Structures are given as structure tokens and as C-alpha cells.
Amino acid sequence: MRYLPLTEADRREMLAAIGAPSVDALFGDVPLAARLDQPIAGLAPHQGELQVERALSRLAARNVPAGSCPSFLGAGAYRHHVPAAVDQLLTRGEFLTSYTPYQPEVTQGTLQYLFEFQTQVALITGMDVANASMYDGATACAEAVLMANRVTRRNRAVLSGGLHPHYREVTATTTGVLGVDLVTLPADPKGIEDLTAAIDDKTSCVVVQNPTLFGHVADLTPLAEACHAKGALLVVVVTEVVSLGLMPSPGSMGADIVVAEGQSIGNGLNFGGPYLGLFATRDKFVRQLPGRLCGETVDADGKRGFVLTLSTREQHIRREKATSNICTNSGLCALAFTMHLSLLGEVGFTGLAQLNHAKAVQLADKLAAAGVTVANDGFFNEFTVKVDGDAAALVDRLADEPLLAGVPVSRFYPGQADLAGLLLVAVTETTTEDDMDALVNALKDLALGGTK
């Protein structure tokens, strides 16, 4: 067994040193009735790499990788090109097999990249500070509502109808047990909802996504002003973090808390996980932040160094009074993010955003030229297309080609007839003109009433 370095001779020698008659004796505290003596039912004995690789490769082969065909899937997860250096550096054992940096003298590598990561997140969101990551954008969103409640000592949160429904559900699940009053606006496919009307004196925060699920983009400044006028916080959700390279930062528009899904930078699709929740806020709220924080300090020789800090907010010190129960976070995903963003730099990050947007405009123009209705006026790299009939059925049919045409809105809102014809279509730098033409042709046939 390749992972187990002890021999039978070692085991005998060690048992002798322990003074135990057998390994079974070491398990003497286990109630007799609970001792498992037969092997695990149905599980084969240990297997070699070749056999395990074959078994898992067979499963992998039964999926259609998004990169193997034209793909327009987005809705909170985006297929971007990650430079090869990222994964090769990420898998260095000193990063991969290290733990949470509780012993800072031997984890300055991890701590320094977390400090750099926090700074990058603060810069792109336009905020003062960021934490060292959350599980994903949706859990970060839920934590943001809880934090807004702590800050404002209020208990009512307003969720936009442009918010990703999974984020809404996770927020509802997480805050529901604490009795938070959630005001959830209906789906807003046209990007016309009026959130200001929903703010009252009990409102702790308004949660708004930009671009929205449907791809609409907005200047959030008036909303921020409306929030602040009532003593509420503005929580801005970003599910496509690349948009921050082109759109005005949430901070510049008045956001108090920004949460985002960081997967787009450095991280693959991975069928939904592991992903990377970003969480940024204003300096004045820092002691209400959930999750780990890395801070700068000096060592015994006066040299700059980094440590985990403000841990009195955290569960391992504060126990039931912690700001969150989060412990393990998304460290390695944060490393991938910060490495990719370091490679991009100012020129690359803004260029990537421009390229994504320009390609999306190109596709929207092609669709419009083909007679397909694009519902959006403004958008970043994703927009809503209206098709005749059932978008989900269309997507399923095109999947056989294979062509991954986008995410039907009905997958989030089943049974809502007014949304059944809506398709979310995302474009990234990986989308080619051939890909676009394939989609345009598929949708044009429909728009013109043709059949395939």
C-alpha cells in the first residue's frame, strides 16, 4: 500500500514499545458491539494508480467539458483561460500541503500572499479592506447580510430581484434560522425594479447584484445614497469578478460591503466547487468582518512580517460569540486568484475585461442582426436572450450537438411562464467567432421559425 510506510516489523516493534498486545487493543474504548470486524461491504481491496485512474477517467469521459464545444454558460460561474503558471505554482508542496498559517514563522509564504490577496480584492472592489476568503460568493452574501445586521443593529434585509437565485436561497437558509426578515423582490429580467422604495428605517441593508443575473448593469450611486439616507448599508454582489476591470468599482458607487465570486480569476469551473468568496468592506467595519484576516507586523528583529490577526472575531477564540463559524476557507483558491491577478496586472485585468465586453457586444450584434432578441440595453459579458418557446428544451436539444447555449432562466425559476423563454448567454475571452456563429445559427433558425 503505497501511502503507508510501516512494515509489519515496524508495527511489532512499535507495539512492543507501547506495551500493547495488538493494534486492536488500542481500540479498547470502542464498545464491543460497535467494533467492525468484517471488511467494508462491497469495497474492493487497495488498487494501483493505473486502476484508479482508469475508473475515474471513465467517469470523466462521460461528461462534456465546456472547453470541448462552444459554450455560453455563465450565471455565476465563468470559463476563463487560466495561465499555465498558476497551476504549476499552486501544486508546489509548500503551498499545497501547508495548513492554515497558525505558526507564522514557517508560513510567511502563505501569509504574504494572503496579504497581497486582501490588497488586490480591496483594490478591484474599491473598498478599504478584504478578508482572506470565504467558501463562495453565495455564502459570502449571506455573511454580508449578517454583518450588516450586526453593524446596523437592525434585522431587515432587502434582496434585489436581480440577485442570483442561489445566493438568495443560501442567504435565506443561513439568515432564516436567525430570524432575519428578508424582503425578496421578484425576478427582474428587465432590470427595472425600484429598490429604494423597499428601504425603511428598519432596513439593515439592500443586497444588489451588478451586473444582475440577467446581465443588466447599473450605476448604484443613487441606491447607495438612498440606503445611507435611511441608515442602511449597501451590499453589492459581483458574480463575475472580471467585470471589475471595466465597470466602476462598487466602492466608488458607495457600497459598504462588497461580496463576490472570485472563481473567474485563477479557478476552473470544477462543476461548481471549490470556489472563492470575496468579502470587502470599509475600514470602520473591520471588527465585524467574518473570516480570517492577515495583517502586517514586525518580528523580533524588527523586520516586516505577516500574521493572522483580529482572531478574537473568530470561532477558535471567541466560540459562540464569533462573527461567523467559518474556519477552513478557500486558501488555495485565493492563491490561484492572486497569482492570476498578479500575472494580469493593471494592463491585463482591464484588457481582459475589455475583451470580454467587446466579444459579448460582438455576439449581441450578431444575434440582433440575425433577428434574435437581446433583452439588455447595457451588459458586461452576459445578457438575456428571448427565444420563442421553452429555452430549457432548446438548451437540452443543442446540448446533443454538443453546443452549450447558455443557462435557461427557468432552471432557477421553474414554472414561471413569463421567464420560460429567457436564456442567459455569457461570453468570455475563450469564446471564438466560430463559437458565436454556431450559436447565432442555432438561434436564428428558431427566430425565423425554422426547425433544425
Added chain:
Amino acid sequence: MRYLPLTEADRREMLAAIGAPSVDALFGDVPLAARLDQPIAGLAPHQGELQVERALSRLAARNVPAGSCPSFLGAGAYRHHVPAAVDQLLTRGEFLTSYTPYQPEVTQGTLQYLFEFQTQVALITGMDVANASMYDGATACAEAVLMANRVTRRNRAVLSGGLHPHYREVTATTTGVLGVDLVTLPADPKGIEDLTAAIDDKTSCVVVQNPTLFGHVADLTPLAEACHAKGALLVVVVTEVVSLGLMPSPGSMGADIVVAEGQSIGNGLNFGGPYLGLFATRDKFVRQLPGRLCGETVDADGKRGFVLTLSTREQHIRREKATSNICTNSGLCALAFTMHLSLLGEVGFTGLAQLNHAKAVQLADKLAAAGVTVANDGFFNEFTVKVDGDAAALVDRLADEPLLAGVPVSRFYPGQADLAGLLLVAVTETTTEDDMDALVNALKDLALGGTK
């Protein structure tokens, strides 16, 4: 341009420090007529990772990977399973981007693995010492003949008809320019040649491969004795190094020099390169060895350490009197080899050899049962199959399925009618029973006179 860190501002500042008006001025020694001012014809400007990856992936997709279908190709290159740890460790920058360890204080990592590698090669070949690698088995073979000439001060080498024809050709090319008298025996598909008869008092060495190109295995002891009786050396060539886990070592049978292709351990097929020449010999010949050697020593504090040694044999010191002109060798392939062999260990290496042999026997039995003629009595993991008609045409036809049925002998010996029906078939631990059945079925049809 992602690999170039200078900005235009940097360049201006640096030119100012140099006192040069322009970069062009630095190239002032280039004759005017030879200065290239137009861009390189037909070459596009710099491209991103995504674009380059697409271009090369398109080329890759036009090949049939051996692992994607049943494959029985051998004849000097073998598809074995390389544990995943090998490549992940190999790509650590401290290994990958290091140079020849000329500064031993900062390359003890490279030097220690070379020392371990040399020991492993000596152990598996049954020899006293080994060098730090050659380009591949064929060039090592040529170097062995030259070394035997230096040792014996003779100039006549006898090459077995079981020797891989490419090794014979490389040896002929390399030694031909030096006027070495090569006695080359005809192809020996039955493994019955008598080499002893070819040895005379002028013979520096006999070069014999075990197993032979045709898969035959032999006890080389009598041949070694015959060589030594005439003052000649026995050079043993091993193209499938896994065989050394099961077959008696060349050293134990009296070899004076052992050269081998090390690709099977740790290294992929790579369409023929880079590969790894192994070179081992007796202690007494060590100062005649070609190539780099790593040796043990102590540092200023008396601690054990490693250095490149006996470099007075080498070109950078000895210039035209060097034992070889080799400089860059196969360091990284040697690292892959030594890592894989460390993972295997005694149990794994002998077990791997047994598994290869047992599977080959299984296929031979299946073929025989199906009425297909296997030419070999004894073999390791490769043997010769006789088919009716043209083996090359058969292989080409089966390639369309795809099934890579083996290497037709005619690819090495075109135009020899007596060899046209011979097919070399290799089996490794990666061969499944389904693979075997596919080959048996394909050949059975032929053996029974059927058509497909």
C-alpha cells in the same frame, strides 16, 4: 509580451546608462548587409497563451495517443504507467530550471539525485558504476563501442543481429567516421546466431541485446566467457529496462559495459525523445567512461556532499582529448527515472517486471490458442508474431480502428521478404485483457484466412 519585463522607460534609462543612442547601436558590429530590418517573413506577432494553446492542441489532436486505444508497440520504446508524483516533483522549478551542477554548493539537490541515480543504474545492471546519463540508448551503444576500443586498444566490434537496427545505425554512423571496423550480423529473428564465431584477437567488443529486437532472451554467460578468452569486452544493450527486474543482470552474466534505454522508467513515449541513455561498467574502466559523473566528497565542515568529478575526461577540460563530446545530457529524464525507481523500490520493480512478463505470456497463450504463431520460445514482455502476408499493411489497416498492433519488422528491414510477415508485439502493465482480446481477434481472422 508576457515574458519580457522591460518597459520602454526602462530601455531608455538603460541606454542612457550605457551611453548608447539606441539598441540598434549595440549591434554595430553586425555587417550592414546582414542586418535584418524587416520582420521575420510569415511569422505573426506575439500571441497569448490561449491562442498558442489552441494552435498546438489542434496539432496534438491529429495524433492517436497510444493510451487511447489498444497498443502493442515496443521495439525500443515502451508505454508504462508513470506515477503522478513523478511529474509533479519534476516540474518543481528548483529541478526544472536549474543548470548542470557546476556550482555544487547550490545544486546539492541535483547532485544527490544523480549520485542516487548512478547507484540505482549500477544495481539494476549488476555493474560497479554508472554515469549520469547519455542522450538515449542508441547513442550510449555507440559510445560503448568507442570506449571498448579505448580500453582494449582494438578497433573491431561485432554487432549482433538481434541488436535494434537503429542502435546499429547510430553506432555505424558514429564509429564510421573514426574508421572502426564493424562486423554486423544479419537480422536474427529466430535468436539462433552464433556470435562466438565472430570474435577474433582484434575484436574490441561484442555488442549484444538482451532481450533482442525480436524478443529472444539468452544467458549471456558463455558469450562473455568467449569474449574474455579473446581479450574482448562484452557490451550488453537493454532497450526495455523493466526486464532487469526479472532477468539475471548483465553484470551477473559477465558484461563489461551495459548500455540501456531508460525511457521505460519515469519517462513517457514522447514520439521518441527526450529519452535517457544508461551507461554502466566495471570500476576498472571508470576513467574511460564518457559523460558526466557525480561523486561523493566532503565540504569545508567535513559534511558529506556531492560534486561532478573526473571531469578531466570531459570536453570542457580535456577538449579534443575528451572521452566524448557529450555536454548537455538527459538530466531531467534521469530525475524522472530515479524518482520512479525510488517509488517502485525492490518490491515494485521486481513486481512490475513479473507483471509485464506474465501479461506477455498471457497474450502469447491467447494468440497460440487462436492459431496465431508466436516465434519465440523465451521472451520478456515482447515477442515476434508471424502473420500471413505483409505485417506492415496489416498494422496500417488496424491503425484505422484504431488498434496499434505492434511494430512490423519490415519498418526496420524494408525489402527483406523473409521478414515481411513478422510483427513485434509488446505488452506492459498498461495492457488490459480487453486490449489483448482485440489483438487476438484481429490476428485470428487473418490466421484463419478470414477477412475483416
Added chain:
Amino acid sequence: HEEPLIFELDNPGVTGVDLEAAPAVTSRLGGLKARAGIGLPGLSEPTVVRHYTRLSQKNFGIDSTMYPLGSCTMKHNPRLNEKLARLAGFSDIHPMQPQSTVQGALELIDQLAHWLKTLTGMPAVAMSPAAGAHGELCGLMAIRAALQARGETGRTRVLVPESAHGTNPATAAFCGFTVDAIPAEANGRVSVEAVKAKLGPDVACIMLTNPNTCGLFEPQVKEIADAVHAAGGYFYCDGANYNAIVGRVRPADLGVDAMHINLHKTFSTPHGGGGPGSGPVVLSDALAPYAPLPYVVHGADGLRLVEHAADAEGRPFGRMKAFHGQMGMFVRALAYILSHGADGLRQASSDAVLNANYVKARLQDVMSVPFDGYCMHEALFDDRFLKDTGVTTLDFAKAMIDEGFHPMTMYFPLVVHGAFLIEPTETEPKATLDQFIGAMRHLAGKAKAGDAAHFLAAPRYTPRRRLDETGAARKPVLRWTPPAA
């Protein structure tokens, strides 16, 4: 040598990524003005590669040395698993792809779920929680949902032993419960009497870690489970230490209602400097109906994801995470399970326990052992052996670094003074344990011999010596800012 921050390496205009030229189009940002001047530094690929290579060299990992962090289970991370997680068929599939195009992924989730259920003897498992603490939250939400379904909304108290991980009380509070601590017995265990004394009609559940954080198997676990059940409560088991008993004990046989499994601990997905983890929660029949969305079911056309409550058979309490869970960790965990197989999983637990007992046996004469008897996968010591030496557990830990080892977990569990919690794991060879034992004995001897100075000056050979954590918290500097001009 010093490595600057990426911001200090900035060379404006340089980039490590080349992009194709954007097509010429008219921007459609809905009237928003394009952003400029974010402040990200410009670095070429060579500079980036060197930066992170150098940073990594300032870290210890399992790959570089023994890392006996108790409760964290720093065992070897098999490299095959990294390779398999990167197969395009797993890493390059979108969570919202049509389900017909991800049947292999759904089957992988289903297979892993099957083995988690089989190993624990439990009938159901919720796969989506992202880490251990997230799994705890999932378990407590399922309990809360079950209580609500029973109409027992008055059950708001959760019993948590003093020795528990901090996540337990934090999770209970995060889930709206009040926390009631159960004191530890003198022998490091939780007694059924102590539990019974706390039970009542307002108790929702007990959160019990087993093996517990002292590295001991709770001998009365079944009696405790029965008592809690009899009182109408549920038994949430913190599965952080499940790795000690895989293949030897099925939690179902101990009366567990819910238990999270840290895939990153038990099945060795890499810890990655603090995550990502994965914390599936196995559930009893009583809790299974409340498992969160989404989950995989066998349908007529193959496997299917249930994504909406309306499609669910049970009464899912909600959704934990944007998508379906930590797929990348699932691949690794399944590869681990198949690689070890039935014999290997049991052997791994056995060797983990053997290694810990060996360390304990070889150190107990020079260090102080708070609790007698065999331990499970962790050996716990306290700081009595350092009494009057002027050396603290922290000092001792820093001196271990100079011996080439990562320190053990210190000052946890809270129930012993100055705890040393040492978890060698099954992947350390005896030779390494012997070196470690030698170093620990050497240090214990040094401390007792009065050489406190040796400890106070440690660590000496690290990129940084001891860091001022108090100063860091007093005036937090949480990001780089450009130096004033």
C-alpha cells in the same frame, strides 16, 4: 533573502498575460464609464513565477517535514488525486450544464456518497457543505428543521463539551441556538451522567466529538446517544477525528444522527494553506428528509440533480452553497477511497492510532500525560513537565521549528493546561517518528536543564523570527498602501 510584495515589484505597463486584440465594437455598458486606475501592479511572467516560488520557500508543508498538528490531520496528499481532479471531464464542466452532459460527474458524486454512507453506516448524506464548520451548520439546520417538523420549536439549547472545537459553539450560535457547556471528566472523557444532568425538554441536540479532541474514544458514546435520544434530542457528532476509526467503527452504530466528514482530513484532500475543504454530512433516517438542495437522485434517464424544493421527496431545509459542493475535493476523496480500498482504509486508521500511541509511549517519561491509557490518533500532553522551567508550550513549539519540525497544535484542547496535541498520522514512517521523538526528548531535557534561553530565542533559522501578534491586532494593517510620496 527578502521577497518584496507584488506591489513593490510593480513595473507599470508590464503584464504577464497576452490577450488577443478586442474586436472593434461600440461599448454597451449602459451608460457606465469605463474604469481606469485600479492600482494593480504590472509584473511579467518570469517575475511572477519567481515571486511565488520564493514565497513558497518560506513555508513548511507536509511535503517538507513532519507536520503533527493535532486535529488538523496533516497526512500525505497523494499526487494521483491532484492529477485526476484536473481531468477536463471534472475540472472543466460548468455547474449549470444540461444534466445529460454531466452524467459522469453526477455518478462520481453518487459513488462517493455511497462510500460515505457505507463507511459510516448511515442512510443519507448531504454532499454540498464546503468545510467542516459548514457541515456542522448543515447538521444543525437539519436538526432544527426536524424539530420544527415535530413542532418542537422550544428546543433551543445545544449541549457542547468544554473540549469541543470552537466551531461547535460558534455553529450552534450561528444557527440560532444557545450553547450549554458540559464539563470534561478528570479522565478527559464526557460522562453520560454529566450529559444527563444537562438534558431537558429544551435540548435540541448534543454536539460531541468522537474520538474527542483529547485524542480519546468516548467509551460512553452509545449511552450518551441513548440518553439524548430518550430526552428527545439529536446526536450531532463532530467528525473531525473520524480518520482514527474509518473501517473500524461505523458512527451509525454509536447512535449518531448527523456527522460531518472533513474530506480534507479523513480522505486527505490538500489543506492548501487553509482550504478549500469539503464537509459532507451523513444523516440518520430521522434527519435525512431535511437534507439541503441540491442532491443527486436516480431517475429514469440516469442521474438527476434535485434543485428545487418542489421536486424534492423530503422537506429540504434550504441551500448551503451556490452550487453542488466541492467537486474538486470529491474527485480526490473518491480516488483516495478506491486507492486504499477496504483493507487500506482500515490499515490507515490502525496505523494512525499506532503511530500516535508510539509517540505517546516514547515521550511519556519526559513530558506530562494528562490522561492515562491508550490514545487514538493523537497524543495529548500538558505543560506540567515545563513547570518552573520558564519555558511555555509556545516557546517549546518555536524550538521544535529549529529542530526541523512543524509544531504540534498548542493550547488546544482547552481542558488541559498548555496542551501539546500531536497527530503524526499514518503516513509518517517509523524512522521519522524516531527522529521526532529524539528531538522532543532533546528539547524536554534542555528545558528541564534550565536552558530557557534556547527556547526564548527560537525560532532562529526561519525567514522571520517571532512575530508581534499583539501589535498586529492593536493597530491592524490589513493591506498594502502606496508609500506617501
Added chain:
Amino acid sequence: HEEPLIFELDNPGVTGVDLEAAPAVTSRLGGLKARAGIGLPGLSEPTVVRHYTRLSQKNFGIDSTMYPLGSCTMKHNPRLNEKLARLAGFSDIHPMQPQSTVQGALELIDQLAHWLKTLTGMPAVAMSPAAGAHGELCGLMAIRAALQARGETGRTRVLVPESAHGTNPATAAFCGFTVDAIPAEANGRVSVEAVKAKLGPDVACIMLTNPNTCGLFEPQVKEIADAVHAAGGYFYCDGANYNAIVGRVRPADLGVDAMHINLHKTFSTPHGGGGPGSGPVVLSDALAPYAPLPYVVHGADGLRLVEHAADAEGRPFGRMKAFHGQMGMFVRALAYILSHGADGLRQASSDAVLNANYVKARLQDVMSVPFDGYCMHEALFDDRFLKDTGVTTLDFAKAMIDEGFHPMTMYFPLVVHGAFLIEPTETEPKATLDQFIGAMRHLAGKAKAGDAAHFLAAPRYTPRRRLDETGAARKPVLRWTPPAA
């Protein structure tokens, strides 16, 4: 911390590889007895991973620091290229597969050949040589074959400048020629007069490195080529320094007949601790017919490998290597060429030359420069500035290690005393050059200030201090042997 040899980590019976059970068959080893007792050590995967991780930590690489080894061209190795070389379509194809199944591989070779020919202006290229020295051998064999075809077997003398790499004379001898050295001029160049003085009817060729090993472009290269040609000889150009002029000068325009290209230097395939390299040789019309087997041609059914002389159009001189060349390096080199593109290749050469001149300019006042004027991609210094300091070039090199840099190439070329040959390459940023320059100035100052002790004690912070190379050679220990019982 010390890392034992794998043999010292042996735990007999342990293995890091699990294999399926072998089918039960009767062995057919032709009467040979199965081997036993090889003596390989047994290590688990965790132990192996840690061993090589720790060994790697004892190395410097480009990834860890500036590595200005003159003539070796230690530039950044792009990571994309590593990824692409591992695509199954390149890494998992067998050299003897039917050619219909490897058309993409043949096209890759053909494309790379096209760019090598285009960049150099040469009509042909032999792709199979495995490294620079192997390429030299290929070139000289082609020359030998051409001479034989001309019936001029009496041309046995090869002219090699004193400043040449050691491989040049070694190769010439290895190819059966005698070597005749051309002295260097005082300005570090080879003069056409010196060459003419050596020419004669027995001269087969000149082997000239350009840019030469002093880092200088040979201004009379064309005149030398013409003179050699006029005398009936060929011009072999050692292309080790071709990286200085890619996109700026085509060797064909200098009269070159054959030149190897170190793909690992010019196109940055990784040096890997000493290889593998790849050394394709571009050939003039005069030599093209003699290119070795195998090679790719365009046929009716696509691309085709010519593997036998009988199928060849020309008169191939033989075969250099078992198969078709270093495919893995070809993939990386083509990726490098396409990534850089026409603008990037020229910019890379320009920046390499600029960086070297910057280093030279900033150090020339404190070190001693043997040859005036601009250099190409390498800055050469001699040890006159160390006169009477008690510090040698070697001592200085070791002190550079303590400053965090890999030393430059020392004592080469042989034509200057105590040479420092510094090649920064184009992938070092100015900030790093400035640090390097600062460190060199600091050391030069220290040496001149009389602090020889600082140098003699260097390096101080490495895993090993200076090693006894003389002792190693006097009584060679080239392998581990078990300690006597």
C-alpha cells in the same frame, strides 16, 4: 536539515507503487532464472515525495534567483510550454506508430523546421540531434560526407579558435578530424588574417562561434566565411549564442554552412539540471543532401518520415539517435516561437543585449573589462580588478551565492584570465539587474578593501560549504555501497 540518501531511507518491503496481481501463467524466460535481491530501497510515496521536495530545496534554479551563467542562457522557462509538451497527443505517441496516426506530430516537426529555416535563412535543417554537442557532430558529419562526395578525403584539419567551447575541439576529434587552434586577437575577435594564415587544402572547415564566447559579434565573420569557402572549406557556426541575434541577423547572410541551434538556450526549453537539450542543425544547400535520417517530407498522403537511405533523395550520412529527435523540446520551442512572434523574438534578442550592456556599463568602473565596446548578450570581465586582493574569481563566485545570486560562468572563455562571463538574459527585469549590480559592486569594493576573508569563507548559507573536488577526483566514490556490517 540533512536529507539521507534513498538507500539510507530503505524500509525493506515498503513500496510506493501498487500493482494489480499478475495473471497466473507459466513463466517463459527461456530457461533463465528469475532475478532476486537487486538491492533497491523500499520507500512509500510520502517518503519519496518528501525526499525529492527536500532535495529540490538544496538547488538554485531560474525560478529562485537570477542565474547569469554566461553561454548557458538561463532565461525564464514559460510554463505554458510545459503544459503543452504534456498533451497526450504529443507525450503519449510512440515513435514507431503508423505514420497515419501521427500526422500532427510530423506537422509540428515540419512547422518548427520551417521557422528554424526562416529565422536563419538556411534552406535545410536536421532535426534529430539531441543537444548542442550532438548538433556539432551532425554538422561535422555532414561536412565530412560532403567532402567525401567531392572526393576530398584529405581535408582532415578543422580550425577552432582558442576561445571556442570545449565541445568544438572535442567534436572535431570525435568526428575524426585534427584540431588546429586559431589564436584570438587582442580585441577578443578572430581576424580574417589569422584564419587565412591557417587555411590550406587539408582544411575541412572552421568552427566559429558567433556571437563569440567573449560575448562579441565577430565583425569579420563574412570575410572569414568567404576566405574559408575560397579555400574549399566549410563554415560551421557554433550557434550556442544565437539567442543574441534572433530576428536581427540571419546566419545564412553571414555565409554559414551549418549551425546548431540549442533549442534549450535560444527557445528556452528547460535545462533540467543538465538536460535534455535539443540541437537541430540548419544546413546550406551544399550540405543539405547529407542530412541524417530520419526526416519529414511532404508526400501525397500527407507528411511522411524518410527512415531509410534507399528512400532518401539526398545521401544521408547516417542516423544520430534512435528515433526522430527531441519531440518534447520541439513542442516547447514551437510554443516559444509562436508566443513571442516576429516582434517578440526580435525584442527578446534586443533586450538580452541591452541587459548585458547595462550590466557591463554599470560594473566596468569597479571590475576590469578585457575588451572595449558594446557586447552582445554577455558581459565579460577578467580578474585584473582582483589583483593583489587574495581573492580569486572562484572566491568571488562563491561570495555571490551569499548575496543570493547564482554565480556567473567562471574561467571561461580561456582567452582572458579569470573570466567572469555574465549573461543576464532578456527575462530579468531592470530591478533585479540593479540588485545584482549593487551586489557585485559591494563585493568588488569588499575585495579591494582587503576583506579576502569574507570571500574565502563563502558560501556561508548554503546546505554545504565549499566542497573538496580534488579529493572527489583522487579517490572517486561514484555510488552508494551498504555500510560494512
